[in-house]
Amino acid sequence: MSGARTPEPPKLEPMSAADAAVIEEQLGRPPRGVAGIAYRCPAGHPGVVATEPRLPDGTPFPTTYYLTCPNAVAACSRLESIGVMVELGQLLADAPEVAAAYRRAHEAYLADRAALGDVPELAGVSAGGMPDRVKCLHALVAHSLAAGPGVNPIGDAALARLPLICPPTGH
Template sequence: MIEPASERDLEIMAAQLGRTMRGVLGIGARCACGAPTVVVTSPRLPDGTPFPTFYYLTHPAATAAASRLEADGTMAALQERLAEPEVGAAYAAAHEAYLADRAAHGEVEEIAGISAGGMPTRVKCLHAVLAHALAAGPGVNPIGDLVLELGGWSPERCDCDPASRGEHPIPR
């Protein structure tokens, strides 16, 4: 479910990512403190650029957890899991779900059939599959669910720095 993004959400995400937000459709997931964790982005940015990453991870602690797993070789182990028929089929279904979610906000010919994170046949970006899992909920993206399980970070516990927490001012 996509929640509308408030001006405060846009400020927090800009602080999280260090850049102005573009093409925001809403918030796909939040931290326990209420800060945005996943932004949902239009499949075509306002300047006309195609943007396949519909679910984009913004939360610094979640991003750091995915980066640690990529650096320690976990991505290769997750890639091997795709050979398991049940996991491979569920990951292919996650790809289709991702495409359907994005298509509801416009078809963009340049990115037709492209989801994120390497889906449906590769594990290429743990940030993308984690963002999808957080936004879609448990059981939709099996690799994203595993990243959440293995990453040592949880949206149930606030690990935000003070600038990212909903109750703290954004530094200028």
């Protein structure tokens, strides 16, 4: 968990009409500002969407990688409820190499968002508490799923604690 690979921006798949319908069902509302699908579950459903840094109504939106899979959302909520955020926050304090990798994850997140557009109001702001704390496992797991292993050590650590979040048969 100490090292982080040099990330390339995740390859985004265009959102199809079928994807939009699945995401609307997952979220209970129509998706907004989707730049593309950043991760699909084993059944092929959208699990993480990449969101434009400015929503269609002009609102700045810092959460580039948004977890949509309801099973993953519920599993992250369970981890948060049992204190895993506190534990991973302590890991940042105790392990300088993990903290350095987490800072690199923050920079990678900012670079990914910049590739989607420039929103000055969001300068230096990533997601999930990066670069100094653990605030939202949902955002950190979404980043790990989108970027792949080795980019976000805290997202990877949380993801490793999740059960199989989407069975191959679907949500």
